[in-house]
Structure formats: C-alpha cells, structure tokens
Amino acid sequence: MIDVMPKTQPSDETSYDRRRLRQWLDGDARTPGVARRDMLRLFAAAGGAGALGALGAAPAGAAPAAPRAAAGIVKPLPPELFTIRGTNAETNWPALKDTGYLTPADRFFVRNHTATPVLDAAEWSLRVWGDGLRGGGAEFGLDDLKALPSAARSAFVECAGNGRSLFASQQGGTVSGTSWSLGAIGVARWRGARLGDVLRRAGLTRHAVDVMPSGLDDEYVADGINLGHVRRPLPVAKALDDVILAYEMNGEPLPADHGHPVRVLVPSWVGISSIKWVGDVQVSAEPLYSPWNTDFYRLFGTAYPPEGSEPLSRQTLKSAFELPWNATLAAGETHRLTGRSWSGAGGVRAVEVSTDGGVTWRRAKLADAPRADGWVRWSATWRPERPGPADVRARATDVSGRTQPAQTVHNDQGYLFDAVVRHPVTVA
Structure with a gap:
C-alpha cells in the first residue's frame, strides 16, 4: 500500500480552469446529454446565482424549517449528531469532540443531490470509455480494482457551500443554496485504486485532455430540466496525480451514503469533484462540460466578471x-x-x-x-x-x-x- 502521492501544482489547476471557462463561453465545450440552450435558460431563471442552489432551497439565514427526516439517506441521523437539511445531513460540530483525527462514518456529513442508491457490490462495474482511449475502452469490477496496487490517503471531503449560512448571519448578505453552517466536512482514511492506473489499463492516449466520472444515483432534475447523472470533469493531469477510486473508508467498505461500493476521491478539491457511486468514466480528447463545472460551482456576483469566475477546484x-x-x-x-x-x-x-x-x-x-x-x-x-x-x-x-x-x-x-x-x- 502506498501512502504518498505527488501533488498537482495549484497554478496548473488554475490554468486549466481558465481554459475551460474560455472554451465554455466560446461555445467550444462538448455538452453531453444536456442542450446548451436548456442550461442557459436554467441559469438565467436562477438570475445568475446558480440554479442548483436556487431551486428548492431556502435562502441561507432564513428562519429554519421544523426538523424532519432527510429524504433518501440510509444511515441513522440522530439529532445529537446531525442537522437535517433537505436531502442532506450536516454534522454537528460538538459530535466530533474526542472522536480522534478521523471522522467516524456514522458522523460523516451527507451531501446528496437525489437519494442514496443501495448497490450490490458483486454486480457493480465501472465503464471507462471515450475517444481519449485506444480501442473500445474497458470495464472493471470491484475485484479488478482490488487486484491493482492500492493507495491510501487521509483526506477531507467538504461541500463547496460549507459555511454558506454565515454569509447572511455574519455579513448580512443574501445567497442561495443549502444553509450549511460549518458541518459539511469530514476527514476519513480512504483506500482504493489510483484512477491513473485504471486509465492506463483502459488504454489512455496522449490525446486525452479531460476525464469525467459520473455517479449511479438518480438523474437530477431542476426546474423541469433533466441534468442527468451528477458528473464533473477533471484535467487528465489531476486524474493521473492523486485521485483515488476509493472502496474503503476508515478501514471498512464504503457505507451506502458515502459511495458504496466505489467513489472518486479528489483530495483538497471541492466535494462535487469526489463523485459518489461512480459507475462511468468518460475520457475525452476534447474539453468536456457538465452543469457542475461551468454553470454551477463558479462564483457570481458584483465582485466577479459578468460571466462568472473560473470553475471551482481547490477548497479554501x-x-x-x-x-x-x-x-x-x-x-x-x-x-x-x-x-x-x-x-x-x-x-x-x-x-x-x-x-x-x-x-x-x-x-x-x-x-x-x-x-x-x-x-x-x-x-x-x-x-x-x-x-x-x-x-x-x-x-x-x-x-x-x-x-x-x-x-x-x-x-x-x-x-x-x-x-x-x-x-x-x-x-x-
């Protein structure tokens, strides 16, 4: 088991983000499964504030709703450990006191776009495909991943909106999205196969530029527009660097709510990059687009250009x-x-x-x-x-x-x- 991996330089990630932003604005980015006109309509309907956050969620700082069960989360959510936020569950910080360095799985926050799927590990497979590969691609079962050299890393996963409610309560601002306080983060010991090893075995070519994992949870529908499965491109350089296809969390198989049987782990990047329940990886020789790296998970507002910032990558x-x-x-x-x-x-x-x-x-x-x-x-x-x-x-x-x-x-x-x-x- 190898525990140390080199890191991509932040400057490389920034250059990649700026390139992808320019390509999206110029209409050069490929948009698989979603018409660009639909995305522009959805984005406009949200007033440039980001439709995923604006639809179906109370503004941060609004009066809290009465406690209710989280839709589609499998594990118990006792109120002393979690605050329910729609389809999500936020960890209460006092529940982490004296737990040690790693966040126990039963206290790890849950961020779901839809509902946790309960998948059979024996029937799960990962399809790797695209014109950035030679041949017809490849398919891997869980045993195939476990046969590869394993990599382990203690790393946090954190929602990009963690702390969102503080924009209102501390700074008097109005923002859209789930009103997280600071509990949308957890640190675990993840183990799995390197994504780079899987890509090479699938026939990665020098022409590949983007790698896009997709989840097996239900397709996400916003304002009547089906955005498809949650997915987000990564630059090939990052995918070959420190990204893991994790099948263990704190020494145990991944729990259902945290990606069972396999999830992507992208260390230090915003949580949307670490796709749960991964079942598909597209490898492309052209830039890839998804709603989660251009229209959403960018910064908009008076301090930013009208077209928004580069896509978010590293956490703060x-x-x-x-x-x-x-x-x-x-x-x-x-x-x-x-x-x-x-x-x-x-x-x-x-x-x-x-x-x-x-x-x-x-x-x-x-x-x-x-x-x-x-x-x-x-x-x-x-x-x-x-x-x-x-x-x-x-x-x-x-x-x-x-x-x-x-x-x-x-x-x-x-x-x-x-x-x-x-x-x-x-x-x-």
Missing part, C-alpha cells in the same frame, strides 16, 4: 469550534476550547484564538502537524469572568502563508466562505 481555509452554537459557559471557571482547522492549499501551520471580540489573539496548541488534504486539531483555555453574551473566534494560517480574513468576498451562491467565524456563547 476554515476553522470551527467543537462547541455548541450559543453554548453557555460558567463564569469564573477555566474552559478548554477545542476545534479543527483545514485548508485546500496545504496543511495548517498555526491557529490563533480570540475571546475578546478579535481585539487580542493568542496561539492555540496544535495536536497535529500540518497535513496536506487534512485538518489539524487544536485547543486553548479560557477563564471568562464577566457574565453576559460573548463570542469566541479562531483563525488559521496555512503553509502557503494565507490567514483567514475578517470577511469573505460575497458571491451569490455562497461558496467558499473562509472568514473568521464569530461563534456566540453566553457566560453565566
């Missing part, structure tokens, strides 16, 4: 306390505050905590060394003396030298919130 920098929102803390007692910080640009090297509204900051104690694709756990003590409302704050600095800002630049879909969070508490 965040911190969260393992503390209930609006927790009550006793005055005159010493409290141990714990939390976790992570970055898509590399490991987190320092975390600071403020207990006086950001006036002063002090270093938190790190429990982990900086880890690419993962997070660090940290702690700090606080002895509040004065009763009343307060907030605690944490800000991280990653190995690239970037520190969490005081405010995130607004975007209409509420993606990539990275500002320092004002976590409210009451001292009593």
